[in-house]
Amino acid sequence: MTTLILAEKYSQAQTYKKLFQHTEPKKGYINVKDPLFPNGAVITWGVGHLVELAPPQDYGEKYQYWKLENLPLLPSPNEFKMKLINETKDQFKIVKSLLEECHDIVIATDAGREGELIAYSILKMAKADHKPIKRMWANQMVESQLKNAFKNLREKEETYGYYIEAQTRQYSDWLVGMNASPLVSILINNMSLFKEWETFSLGRVQTPTLYMVYELDKKIDSFVSTPFFELHGIAETESGTFSVELKDKDRFSSKEELNNFLKSNGLSEGLNKGRIKSVSTDRKKQSAPSLYNLTNLQKEAHDKYGFTAKKVLSTLQTLYDNGYVTYPRTDSTHIGSEEFKDVLNCRSAVAETLDIDIQWSTDEPNKKYVDDNKVEEHSALMITSKTPDYGDLSNDQKIIYSLVAISNLRMFVGEYIYDQTKVTVSLKDVEFVASGKTDIELGWKSLNKFLVSSSKTKNKKGNEKQETKLPILFDKMPVDVTVKSHSGKTKPPQRMTESKLLQLMENPNVENESDKTILKKTSGIGTVATRADIIEKLKKIGYLTSEGGKLITTEKGKILCEVIEGTLLSNASMTANWERYLKEIHSGKASQDVFLTKINDYIKELIKTLPMKLEAKTNSFTRIKEEQLKKDTIGKCPNCGKPIIKKTLEYKKENKKVKNVFYGCTGYDSGCKFTLPEKFCEKTITTANIKKLLTKGITNEIKGFKGSKKEFSAKLKLTDKTTGKISFDFSK
Known part of the structure; x- marks a missing residue:
């Protein structure tokens, strides 16, 4: 009897095909003859998900339409229905027929929660989950790692907890979405806020994510600019000139207040005599940044190149599918000692690919990057021994590959060493300060020049902000300072960017210390695999718009945020509580049934209390619509x-x-x-x-x-x- 190897997608199956001695491609699967599987094997695949949770209408005809009297809809874990995805039905039929014929199964989907959910959803839909199951778990899509993983298959029980955790999250998200979305949509549309029916989608992760943008927008919209005055100076010595600022950067609320300050201290705008009060120079060392996890790479690529989070993930996925980098959906910033050896062995080949000519400083692992105790499900993003033909990569692929590669290669280059000089200039009893920086050894920073340039970085030498270099200065040195006043107005906070939003999703602002701890341990709200999709969905369904790289809440998004303000749906703390339970469900310390019961109780309470809260929001909705109309108006x-x-x-x-x-x-x-x-x-x-x-x-x-x-x-x-x-x- 044959073994069925279940891959997540076609490209993954094609990679597995190269591992075995004799293969024969068929429609929807690949026949395998190899000593590793003496009774024969077939490789088949999903197209990502082949199966999904059924919509409400599959639970009864009355759910075809959204009505308040039909809420809540709360199936128990045994009552949840699954359905095939229409676009991939043909592939499911092939997989199902092969599952019926095989003797045992090797799950070879992506090594993570999502891969586990995809695999077991298919197996359960095909009624094949009772057969003997083993798990192939590989972090790298390179031949040596994959062969080792196939030779050392894990027992089903070792990774099954990921499936139960993922399934519980899937059920919970469905319960919140399929009850809160119709509830809010009906209540808002009953208030006749829109000319046509508007559908509002809510979710345990997407809604608090939207609310974080909305909170910032509210601060910006209500911001009142105030004038201020500052003092700056140009200091001139026999060895050169440099800029100085008033110590502590005091601001004055009026020109009169500034003039009084100058007068009371015996100073004036223009030339003033003084001396150098103190000069101190400290030698400092800076190690290279941590290795990338997915979220940190998304933030870096957005800031440097303007990439969306979705674009980074999709580009990284193509590099992974081709075996050039390790598993992309990782939240770790560490690698293990064995993985360090892999990077060490391929560093020269990767350097040659990127045309890097550099002297390596060390071959030894550093705890900042290499720690077996801090690598859990996956390691940080790594290059592999399979190096690409760089000229064949798209520009987007070159950018992402170079970011990952250089983050790895920095481990083998010395520290960045520089001198930090601080100087205090005394004008009578008033102190002005300046600071300067002198590079001693660039170390790992010397690799930055090999990053792909872009319109955002091409004007910055080495992609680094250049700091002032001070002239030679010493204590009690005479100095002439030309003092000038500068006026300005306070500015509102900067609008949200994808980079900043990813950072907030990773580290949300919550008040409860226990919630902060949980969110820190679980890397915030959402997962590294889903955050990009969440941001894209918020734009697609019309809650957020992007203007010049800034994310702004739309009228529709603002109205939704007003509706859910003060509820758990707007608060990242709910996710903290969820993640606490999900981790315990994974380890078997908590029950899926108990958790879902708590979710059901919350939904019942929401249905009961939200209509009353909306009655007090009429003025807020009117204000939002008036503000939006004013913003949109071109003329009369x-x-x-x-x-x-x-x-x-x-x-x-x-x-x-x-x-x-x-x-x-x-x-x-x-x-x-x-x-x-x-x-x-x-x-x-x-x-x-x-x-x-x-x-x-x-x-x-x-x-x-x-x-x-x-x-x-x-x-x-x-x-x-x-x-x-x-x-x-x-x-x-």
């Missing part, structure tokens, strides 16, 4: 005087989705039909020119209109204020 309608906003109309034409973007009057429902097109003769009309049409009835000359034979320039003129009809004006 020449026909009726109501606001003109940019609109997008989506419809199907010849079975294809078509988007029509235009500027329309908000008085449409009252009968006003004024609209202006975003494009005219294939030329996009700028917002500035739309505003001119609304106020003056004519634009400046616009270049780039496309005629039947050539491009031409013209003004646009509003010829009908009722409908918004425009025409060309060729007058000079």
Whole structure:
């Protein structure tokens, strides 16, 4: 009887195929003849998930429609229904038939919670989970590691806890989503806040993630800028000049307060005589940064190259599938001693691939990077002995591969050594300060120049911020300081970026110390594997928008956040409690049934209390809609005087989705039909020119209109204020 090897996806199966002596590809599987499997084997695969939890309508006809009286829907663990994913039904049929024929099974999906869930969901749907099962667990998709993993298969019980943990999380997320989403959607739509029905999706991870962006947006929107005044100086000595700042960087609320400070200390704007009070220089050493886990790599690639979290993960996955890097969905920043040897053995080949010519400083492991006790499910991201043909990689792949590779190679290069100089300048009794930095040995920083350059980094030498180098200074040295005042206004906090949001998901702000500890141990809310998808989903369903790389809550997102404000759905503490239980369920110390019962109790309480909370939110919803309308308004309608906003109309034409973007009057429902097109003769009309049409009835000359034979320039003129009809004006 044959052994069935279940891979997670086709590319993974193709990698396994190369390990065995004789293989024969078939439709949906591969026949294997190899001494490792004397009775024969077949490799088959999923396409990621082949099976998913069934939607509410599969639990009864009444759940076809969202109604408050049908909530809650709370199936017990034994009552949850699974269904096949339509797009992959054909592959499931092949896998199922092979499972029926095989004698035993080797699970060879990705070595992690998600891989375990994918495998057992397929096996249970195919009713094959009663057969003998072993687990192939490999952290690297390279031949030597995979062969070793297939020769040393684990017992099913060693990794089954990951499946129970993942299944419990899957059930819990379903319960929250399938009850809270219809509840909130019905309540909001009953308040007639939108012209058409709006669906609101809620989730245990995505909703507190959204709320973190919303909280920052609220601070920014309510921020009141205040003026301030500062003192700076240019210090001049016989050995050179340098900039100084008032010690402690005191700010003054008015110019009068600043002038009083100067007067009371016998100083004035302009030239002042002083002396160097003190100069101290310390030699400092800095070791290389920690190795990357997925989240840290996503943050780095976003900050340096503007990559989205999703783009980093998908690029990293292609490198992993080709065997160039280790398992991507890792939350560890350490590797084991044996893995260190793997990196050591391939460092020269990797350096050659990246055209790095450098003298290695050490061959010994450093506890900061290599610690067997700190490697749990997976190691930090590593290069492998299989090096790519660098020229064949896409630019995105080159960027991600070089980041991972150089983070590994830094372990073998010396510390960055520099001198930090601090100087205090005394002007009578007032102290000004300056600091400078002098590189002694670049060490690991010398590798930074081999990173792929980008528009964000090309103007920074070695991708590093350059610090001031001070002239030669000594105590009691005379100095002339030209003091100048500087005025400014306080600025609101910076908008959220994906990098900052990933950091908050990894380390959420929670008040309870116990929750902080749990979230730290479990690496925050969500998992390294799901955070990118969570951010993408929040954008896709219209809760967040991205403007210039900044994440901003939309009107829809703000309304949802107002609704769930003060509930556990807005708080990362709920995830902390979940993760505490899930870890105990994994180890067998807690019960899945008890945990799901607590989830059910929370959902019942939410259904009971949320409608009453919404009654007090009417003013907040009105404010949000008014603020959004004000933000979206381009100008006043020449026909009726109501606001003109940019609109997008989506419809199907010849079975294809078509988007029509235009500027329309908000008085449409009252009968006003004024609209202006975003494009005219294939030329996009700028917002500035739309505003001119609304106020003056004519634009400046616009270049780039496309005629039947050539491009031409013209003004646009509003010829009908009722409908918004425009025409060309060729007058000079």
